[in-house]
Every structure is written in structure tokens, then in C-alpha cells.
Amino acid sequence: MLRTNLGEGRARLTLPVSTMASGFELGLTVLTLDGAQPGPRVGICAMIHGDEIEGLLILRELWRTIDAKALSGSLWLLPVANPLAMEAITRNTPVDMLDMNRLFPGQPAGWLSEQQAHVISHGFIDEIDALIDIHAGGTFPWVDYCYVVNDEAWSRAFGSELLYQPATSYPGTTATYAVSRGIPINVVEIGGGYQDQAVHVANGVRGLTNSLRLKGLLAGECERRAGQVLMRDMTVMRPRFGGLCVPRKRLEPAVQFQGRQQLADIVSPYTFETLETMVAPYERNIVVLARNYMTRIHPGDYGFMIGNAATATTYAD
Numbered sequence: 001m002l003r004t005n006l007g008e009g010r011a012r013l014t015l016p017v018s019t020m021a022s023g024f025e026l027g028l029t030v031l032t033l034d035g036a037q038p039g040p041r042v043g044i045c046a047m048i049h050g051d052e053i054e055g056l057l058i059l060r061e062l063w064r065t066i067d068a069k070a071l072s073g074s075l076w077l078l079p080v081a082n083p084l085a086m087e088a089i090t091r092n093t094p095v096d097m098l099d100m101n102r103l104f105p106g107q108p109a110g111w112l113s114e115q116q117a118h119v120i121s122h123g124f125i126d127e128i129d130a131l132i133d134i135h136a137g138g139t140f141p142w143v144d145y146c147y148v149v150n151d152e153a154w155s156r157a158f159g160s161e162l163l164y165q166p167a168t169s170y171p172g173t174t175a176t177y178a179v180s181r182g183i184p185i186n187v188v189e190i191g192g193g194y195q196d197q198a199v200h201v202a203n204g205v206r207g208l209t210n211s212l213r214l215k216g217l218l219a220g221e222c223e224r225r226a227g228q229v230l231m232r233d234m235t236v237m238r239p240r241f242g243g244l245c246v247p248r249k250r251l252e253p254a255v256q257f258q259g260r261q262q263l264a265d266i267v268s269p270y271t272f273e274t275l276e277t278m279v280a281p282y283e284r285n286i287v288v289l290a291r292n293y294m295t296r297i298h299p300g301d302y303g304f305m306i307g308n309a310a311t312a313t314t315y316a317d
Helices: 054-065 083-088 110-124 153-156 174-180 199-214
Strands: 002-007 010-019 027-032 038-048 072-078 129-133 144-146 162-164 187-189 227-229 234-238 243-247 256-258 262-267 274-280 284-290 296-297 304-308
Touching: 010 110, 027 083, 027 110, 027 243, 038 054, 038 199, 054 072, 054 129, 054 162, 054 187, 129 199, 144 153, 153 199, 162 284, 174 187, 187 199, 187 284, 227 284, 227 304
Parallel strands: 038 072, 038 129, 129 187, 144 162, 162 227
Antiparallel strands: 002 010, 010 027, 027 072, 144 187, 144 284, 234 304, 243 262, 243 296, 256 284, 262 274, 284 304
16 A cells, blocks of 8 residues: 655545556555544545546545545545546446446455456445445436445434335445444435436435435534435336437435326337337336436336335335
């Protein structure tokens, strides 16, 4: 690990990963900020998936505006957890085309994605007391919710209107590794698609600031958002056919609607015929992820994510 002091409690850590075939050294950059007073160490990472830029933009603004003199403890930021995927604007690591967020804690002699996951696990997650992992909808869809994993208050503190507590979790994620280490984890899904990034960045910085209050890194009381909805059932809607996704109407995250409404048509770009119509899965639906513009879509892509309002509950406080 290479450490470069930046002054005023700030430093840059370089975590080596490997040497590429080109001869270039691949490493991960961690920005650290040590506060004026002792306290816990919170880590925040982004861009495990390289097409999810909102987390990077949120961390950029947080790093620019946060003051070490107001901080108790330390903050570790990993703005780009998958540099090659970020460069290629792709969800998976281009060298091996694997989803790194299914490979934690990785292994030092595995696929490149596994090697990166190993470095993040042991050089970043093992070194912190609490973790926030920021994701987004990607190039086309728009999303807004937080997972409830092993610390409900930590997840609520970000302030998203929607929260999701699945019965089972994907294996090999940052969350499953953090849980195995007893580290509180909040997985944030915010932004993406053709939306105003400034809105997502402002909401993200506000959510992180409130989360840091909860853990005592910043002074002040952690604010509660009234009316947060906890979902327990959610359907990821993936089209069977590819082509052009043509939404029937605009849908924003947290909007609720009744009935099995038609959400979008999948249209052939060559013959203009409708190959498939995507229909809401529940009698009472909550929009979690949506496409609001005509976009290219592959078979199996994220089309929509819809929560089941019948099994969801609303927090009283």
C-alpha cells in the first residue's frame, strides 16, 4: 500500500491489484480523511459496476465539501472500485466479463475481478467499522432505494423513501462479506438513466451526511424521514426479447399504482412490430426502477423493478 499525504488530514492510498498485459499497473485509489477528534472509521465505495457513475459523483462532492475539523473519526472513500469497468462504461469487468459484486471476498490468484474483490475485501472493508456501497440504475434505468441488511437504522439514515429487505441475498456481494465480518452495511441504489445528475448528487450527499451523523462522525442529530416504505417482495422485470424499449408512460421511483398495467413495449427496430409487452406483476405496485425514455434493451436487461405494496409496511416514525 502506498500512502500520499495531501494535507489537512487528507491522504491518498493506492492498493495494488496486478500488472496488466500492457505493462500498466492496476491499483485502487482510496481517499482518507482523518477528523480532529477520535471516532469510528466509515468506508464508502462506488462504481463496483462501471456504468453506475452517480456514486462517483456523490463521493466527489462529499470529498470537496466535508471539513476535517468537523469530523470525529475517519472517512475512507473508494470512488472507483472497478477502474476498467468505469473506463469501458460497462457493468462487468471487461477483461473477464464477470460481475465483481458476485465474487466477494475474491481470491488473490483468481480472475481479475476476483483479484480486485480480494484487494477491496482485505485492504478496504476489513479496515473500516461501517460501510456504505453506492450503486445506480446504470446507463438507462432510474432507481432509488436502500437495502436493509444487518443494521436497519443505518439503512434508514440515508433517507431514501423506499427500503427493501429481501428474504435471501445475492451471494458474493460486498454486503455478504461485510455481514460475515460483523460490519454494518447499507447498499444504496440511487440515480442512473437520463435524469438530472445534480439532483441525485445533492440527495446522495445529504444522505451520506445524515448517515455520518448516525455513526457519530458528524455532530448533530440523525434526521428521520417520515413515511419510509419497507418492501419485502420485489420483481425484477427482464424482457425475453431485445430491441427498442418504448415506455407506455413516465414512472418515478416510489410511485404506487393499482393493477397489472402495461409498462412498456419491446419493439423491433427493423420491422417496428411489438415483440413483447411488459406488464406490472402485482395488484398493488411500487415503482423501484424504471425506464422513462425509448432506449435500446437486450434480452435479460433490467427493464423495471416493481415492489409489492401488499406486503410492504410504512414506518410510523
